[in-house]
Structures are given as C-alpha cells and as structure tokens.
Amino acid sequence: MSKINISILLWLFCFSASAQRWQAGYVIKQPDGRYIVPAWVLPNGDTLAHVELQEFIYTAPKFFANADDYNRYHRYRRLATSVYPYAVEAIRTYRAMSVATRDYKRKDRKQYIAKLEDELDEKFRSKIKNMTRTQGFLLIKMIEKELHMPFYEIVKDVKGGFSAWSWSQFGKVYGYKLSEGYEYGKDPILDAVLRDFNLTAEDVTIK
Secondary structure (H helix, E strand, O other): OEEEOHHHHHHHHHHHHHHHHOEEEEEEEOOOOOOEEEEEEOOOOOEEEOOOOOOEEEOOOOOOOOHHHHHHHHHHHHHHHHHHHHHHHHHHHHHHHHHHOOOOOHHHHHHHHHHHHHHHHHHHHHHHOOOOHHHHHHHHHHHHHHHOOOHHHHHHHHHOHHHHHHHHHHHHHOOOOOOOOOOOOOOHHHHHHHOOOOOOOOOOOOO
C-alpha cells in the first residue's frame, strides 16, 4: 500500500534543489480577500502556494495470480465505488445511534430505532432496492471492516436476537454468512479493494 501526499511529492521532486533558500510562512491573499493560503517564497521573489490535499491510497496488487483475479479485482472495485457512500452513511448512522441511545431504557431505545428506521427506509429504499448480490456483499464487508463486528452482531444490537437469526438464515440463501464477519487475509482481492476506501470520510454524500 502506498500513501502519497501530493504536496510532499511536488516539494521533493520539483523544488528540493533550492529548498534551503526558501522562506516558509509567507501568506498569499487573493485580491478580493476571500482566500489566504500558506506559500513558499522562491529566491527570485515569486511565491508558490503550499496547499495540503487529501491523501489518496493506491492498493491494487502489482501482480495477479491469473486473469480471473485481475477481472475480479476490477469488478469489485467498480461495484464497491457504487456502494461506498451507503457504507459511509450506514457507519455514521450506527455510531450516532449508539451514542444517542447509550443511556436509554430498552423501550425508549426501541422507539428511537423504530423512528430512525422509518426515516432511513423512506430515504434510501428506492436507491438500494436494485443492488446486485455482489454490491450487497461489498456493502456488508465495508461496514464490518470499519465497525470490527460481524453484520449479525450489528443487526442483533439494533433489532434483537430473533431478527439477527432471521436475517442470518435469509442471507444463507444468497451465500452470505452474516455471523462470520470480515476477516483480513481470507480474500486478498477483497482486502485490496476495501483498503482503497476511507470509510470515515466526512465529505462523502449520497447523490
């Protein structure tokens, strides 16, 4: 896995030769006053804006054992991109619900979750009802990876033991084993795909 900060790369590859002659901490201000950004002052008096961009992660395997692995990686990667915003939203919602109901009595927590469930159903049902089996699989694995819990335990926490058992039995029809959870190393192709996504990103929204 290679984590690359773009601003560092620019500094190292393009301007390191004259770095010792630069002055740090200079500020550029736009004529209209809207933006102030840190910058470097070059020896000739020019300025170069220094802006930290969000890092990106490239984790595709350098080599694939065969064509099937290559094709599966790219298929998973494409489908994971489509469900990524839903995974982020589900993780946010679960964590927020857990905090909000931490001190609730059982009855009050149940009412809170029921209301939240109705809101989410109205908001997302039309968008997720046509997901494929593989999209559903990748969505679940994203959630399990970030929360460090099998999906069975998540459903049990939210809906109770019977609902978790029912969903587990239903999932078996489609090849899901909800009680197993995400296990790093079991499927290197899946691991590589999931590492490409920041599941705690705050700027991800569902369109």
